[in-house]
Amino acid sequence: MPAISLKNHPFRIQPGGKVDITAIPTTDESLFPMEKKEGEELMKSFAKEIDELQTRLYAEGKQRLLVIFQAMDTGGKDGVIRNVFDKMDPQGIRVASFKRPSPLELAHDYLWRIHQEVPQNGEVVIFNRSHYEDILAVRVREIFPKSRWEKRYDHIVNFEQMLADEGTTILKIFLNISPDEQKQRLQARLDDSEKLWKFNPGDLDDRALWPKFMEAYSDVLEKTSTEAAPWYAVPADRKWYRDLVVADILIKTLKGLDMKYPSVDFDPKTITID
Amino acid sequence: MPAISLKNHPFRIQPGGKVDITAIPTTDESLFPMEKKEGEELMKSFAKEIDELQTRLYAEGKQRLLVIFQAMDTGGKDGVIRNVFDKMDPQGIRVASFKRPSPLELAHDYLWRIHQEVPQNGEVVIFNRSHYEDILAVRVREIFPKSRWEKRYDHIVNFEQMLADEGTTILKIFLNISPDEQKQRLQARLDDSEKLWKFNPGDLDDRALWPKFMEAYSDVLEKTSTEAAPWYAVPADRKWYRDLVVADILIKTLKGLDMKYPSVDFDPKTITID
Numbered sequence: 001m002p003a004i005s006l007k008n009h010p011f012r013i014q015p016g017g018k019v020d021i022t023a024i025p026t027t028d029e030s031l032f033p034m035e036k037k038e039g040e041e042l043m044k045s046f047a048k049e050i051d052e053l054q055t056r057l058y059a060e061g062k063q064r065l066l067v068i069f070q071a072m073d074t075g076g077k078d079g080v081i082r083n084v085f086d087k088m089d090p091q092g093i094r095v096a097s098f099k100r101p102s103p104l105e106l107a108h109d110y111l112w113r114i115h116q117e118v119p120q121n122g123e124v125v126i127f128n129r130s131h132y133e134d135i136l137a138v139r140v141r142e143i144f145p146k147s148r149w150e151k152r153y154d155h156i157v158n159f160e161q162m163l164a165d166e167g168t169t170i171l172k173i174f175l176n177i178s179p180d181e182q183k184q185r186l187q188a189r190l191d192d193s194e195k196l197w198k199f200n201p202g203d204l205d206d207r208a209l210w211p212k213f214m215e216a217y218s219d220v221l222e223k224t225s226t227e228a229a230p231w232y233a234v235p236a237d238r239k240w241y242r243d244l245v246v247a248d249i250l251i252k253t254l255k256g257l258d259m260k261y262p263s264v265d266f267d268p269k270t271i272t273i274d
Numbered sequence: 275m276p277a278i279s280l281k282n283h284p285f286r287i288q289p290g291g292k293v294d295i296t297a298i299p300t301t302d303e304s305l306f307p308m309e310k311k312e313g314e315e316l317m318k319s320f321a322k323e324i325d326e327l328q329t330r331l332y333a334e335g336k337q338r339l340l341v342i343f344q345a346m347d348t349g350g351k352d353g354v355i356r357n358v359f360d361k362m363d364p365q366g367i368r369v370a371s372f373k374r375p376s377p378l379e380l381a382h383d384y385l386w387r388i389h390q391e392v393p394q395n396g397e398v399v400i401f402n403r404s405h406y407e408d409i410l411a412v413r414v415r416e417i418f419p420k421s422r423w424e425k426r427y428d429h430i431v432n433f434e435q436m437l438a439d440e441g442t443t444i445l446k447i448f449l450n451i452s453p454d455e456q457k458q459r460l461q462a463r464l465d466d467s468e469k470l471w472k473f474n475p476g477d478l479d480d481r482a483l484w485p486k487f488m489e490a491y492s493d494v495l496e497k498t499s500t501e502a503a504p505w506y507a508v509p510a511d512r513k514w515y516r517d518l519v520v521a522d523i524l525i526k527t528l529k530g531l532d533m534k535y536p537s538v539d540f541d542p543k544t545i546t547i548d
Contacts, residue, residue: 059471082363089356091402095365128365183547190542197333197536204547262471268464273457273478 006230006252011245013231019222021233022214026178028235032244039240046247047087053254054124058092060259061122064168067250068127070136071175072213073203074185076236077128080175083243084250085126094119097128110134110152111159118163131156132220140212153223164228171253172229173246174221175236179210280504280526285519287505293496295507296488300452302509306518313514320521321361327528328398332366334533335396338442341524342401344410345449346487347477348459350510351402354449357517358524359400368393371402384408384426385433392437405430406494414486427497438502445527446503447520448495449510453484 006012010030013019032039057063069077085093096117105113111131119125135152138144160170177185186207189199206213225231232249236242280286284304287293306313331337343351359367370391379387385405393399409430412423434444451459460481463473480487499505506523510516 078363078365081365085364086360086362088360088364089352090359090362090364090367090400091352091355091369091371093364094368097365126364186547190545190547194535196538196542199538199542199545201540201545204545207547261468264470264473266475268470268473271464271473271475271478273460273464273481 006249006256009232009249011232011234013221013225013233015225015227015230017222019218019225021174021176021218021221024176024233024235026176026181026235027237028241028245031248032241036238036240039244043083043240043244043247046244046251049251050084050087050247050254051089053251053259054088054092056259056261057124057254057257058089058122059261061262062167063257063259064119064121065124065254065257066119066127066163066168066170067124068130068132068170068172069175070130070132070173070217071236072177072182072210073200073206074182074189075175075177076239076242077175079239080173080236080243080246081126081128083239084247085124088124092122093124093126095126095128098130098133111155115159119168121167131159132224135220136213136216139216140206140209153220157224157226157229160224160226160229169253169257170229171249172225172231173249174217174231174233175242176233177236179207181237182207280523280530283506283523285506285508287495287499287507289500289504291496293492293499295448295450295492295495298450298507298509300450300455300509301511302515302519305522306515310512310514313518317357317514317518317521320518320525323525324358324361324521324528325363327525327533328362328366330533330535331398331528331531332363332396333535335536336441337531337533338393338395339398339528339531340393340401340437340442340444341398342404342406342444342446343449344404344406344447344491345510346451346456346484347474347480348456348463349449349451350513350516351449353513354447354510354517354520355400355402357513358521359398362398366396367398367400369400369402372404372407385429389433393442395441405433406498409494410487410490413490414480414483427494431498431500431503434498434500434503443527443531444503445523446499446505447523448491448505448507449516450507451510453481455511456481 011024011028032042034042057065069080071077081095085095098113101113114131117125117127135149135156138149139146164170186199186203189195221231221233234242234245285298306316308316331339343354345351355369359369372387375387388405391399391401409423409426412418413420438444460473460477463469495505495507508516508519508523
């Protein structure tokens with residue numbers, strides 16, 4: 001398998017390019033041409049690497065990593081967070097889930113609640129949904145007029161640029177599933193009594209708006225994939241494959257940070273413990 | 275191995291009893307009489323249980339779990355958090371570490387920053403150090419006079435009672451190590467270049483105060499172990515054994531919550547996905 005750098009990653013949305021998300025495949029074999037069983041073995045070695053890299057990030061305590069996940073319902077945000085990030089020490093990571101905003105949150109600009117959750121030094125923060133919903137959902141459900149949400153592309157690009165300039169590494173991942181795959185996953189929730197609670201009849205309303213969401217996602221990916229905060233549209237119809245792609249992007253990003261254990265200002269040889 | 279309930283757990287600090295922490299063993303074999311290798315196998319099955327129970331807590335979304343860890347330096351707080359809690363979905367847990375308070379925090383009462391970090395519905399929150407430092411460290415280092423810190427036993431008992439009354443389950447764990455074990459662990463940090471950054475020469479000052487800390491811990495455990503928020507003094511000289519004891523207490527606590535997947539207000543059979 002050839003080494004893929006992040007810059008030429010086939011599923012990176014190249015800044016400045018045109019995007020039609022419906023033309024980007026939701027299944028793929030090119031990056032990890034193997035069977036599921038082999039993929040699960042590979043994941044174990046990825047898990048070890050992730051664990052070591054995050055330990056170093058935490059120890060160094062100087063850099064911050066923000067990983068943003070967006071997807072349609074059942075796209076796999078919860079699954080990928082569990083499968084890829086539970087390799088990390090709970091002490092160094094945090095998940096922020098952005099649901100329907102509270103009255104207090106709505107009484108502020110839409111980036112107010114987001115800003116409070118960005119990572120601190122040494123920390124990995126995962127956003128399960130994000131400020132991108134303030135364009136996507138708002139646009140598709142026609143909550144605000146275009147004149148209001150179209151300004152948000154610039155707001156967000158500028159906000160993320162500021163975070164990056166101040167020391168936060170940002171990774172944005174769209175979990176790209178097909179409408180057929182969503183149908184199967186919704187049905188699986190209906191059929192399994194332990195998963196039924198995850199089924200929200202309102203999800204069917206969003207499903208009916210699939211083409212509008214794809215249009216909105218295409219614009220978001222096109223207008224907000226930057227060198228400072230690139231998007232990846234990860235093929236997500238096959239769960240184990242999706243996990244590998246995300247883990248691989250994560251590992252390469254962490255390796256690029258060139259983290260070092262902190263130096264100390266004493267000579268350990270001179271210290272005696274009584 | 276006999277089933278140990280939490281109420282009669284040998285390392286539970288029984289509310290109302292006298293406590294001399296130096297008389298409580300820091301090593302033990304009674305709960306898991308086995309070798310390390312066997313213990314690690316058992317931990318794998320515990321891990322699976324923890325994972326399932328936490329998934330259910332999160333799904334149910336009605337109850338909250340707060341796990342407080344206190345220990346002397348090198349006592350194993352970081353290790354036990356990593357080894358026991360990384361079995362949980364990162365989405366449902368959060369670690370709050372309380373370090374030296376910031377000027378903003380010091381400009382409030384000592385429970386202000388604590389209260390902000392308590393768990394919400396469905397969440398597990400782990401405190402790495404806690405409001406107990408506002409008695410322990412403050413007393414031993416003589417930061418405030420006794421007249422000030424001795425009121426805090428009541429404050430804390432009342433605060434935790436309120437949390438419990440409002441739906442939070444509280445578990446408090448003192449990782450009990452011997453001074454000899456601490457000496458070995460500090461030396462191991464000095465001897466390992468990848469661990470050296472964890473060594474803080476100031477830890478030796480606290481080590482010199484060991485007897486005073488044990489006196490302070492004895493009083494804290496005696497005065498603040500309640501039915502609503504019991505303390506466990508876990509023998510922690512052997513790391514794998516300590517992890518098993520903590521995992522077992524955690525599992526029994528979660529099982530006691532009798533969690534249920536949420537019911538839905540629709541009949542799944544009537545729903546068709548287009």
